[in-house]
Amino acid sequence: MKLNEEIRAKEVRVNSSTNEQLGVMPLKEALRLAMEQNMDLVEVAPTAKPPVCRIMDYGKFKYEQQKRDKEVKKKQRTVVVKEVKVRPNIEDHDYEVKFKNAVRFLEDGDKVKLTVMFRGREVSHPELGKKVLDRMAAQLKGMDMVIVEREAKLEGKNMIMILSPKVHN
The missing domain is CATH 3.30.110.10 (Translation initiation factor 3 (IF-3), C-terminal domain)
Known part of the structure; x- marks a missing residue:
């Protein structure tokens, strides 16, 4: 997952942190919107034309993902x-x-x-x-x-x- 300046597309489709579609806009404008909200611009669908990005708190997202992964791992049982x-x-x-x-x-x-x-x-x-x-x-x-x-x-x-x-x- 690429975020902020790592994104290389000229134009991106942007979703807000509440999953509201903000439309297609130049990358610079999308980055500015994210910075104004003190959040990150994260590329969620890099293969789409134009790539889809979401404005979110990446640290919080990563933490939640790790928590979910840990929960899934806990529920798995290896058969011996x-x-x-x-x-x-x-x-x-x-x-x-x-x-x-x-x-x-x-x-x-x-x-x-x-x-x-x-x-x-x-x-x-x-x-x-x-x-x-x-x-x-x-x-x-x-x-x-x-x-x-x-x-x-x-x-x-x-x-x-x-x-x-x-x-x-």
Whole structure:
């Protein structure tokens, strides 16, 4: 954004600080009008013919813009993928601990990557891993917490399922 003497056009279309159109005038006259009001002449539409300029307090405008940007940034939430690793023949207590972790992650609004890690010959029985993943997904669905984003799939020595939190309105 160009302001005051940085503007290079000979003629400009001017809007007042109250957004009232003042018409097309020579740049010198527009600058004089802005100076009389102790404000800046800011080019808001440089590609228009003639360029559109507004008389405003540029410092105040910049401050308001920063405030708006900060507010928008505050409302943004990055989605994090948290991983819960289990084994195909997991004990009940360990399963409960992992399940509670998954619930906590989902309540925080994070996605959960459930991973069943196979060791050695356990890979020859992927149905055991799928059973664990399906059990956890079914429990979470029963609590109306998740959407299965990616079904259980064997990747190397791991079986992975991705769950995302259900957005409640």
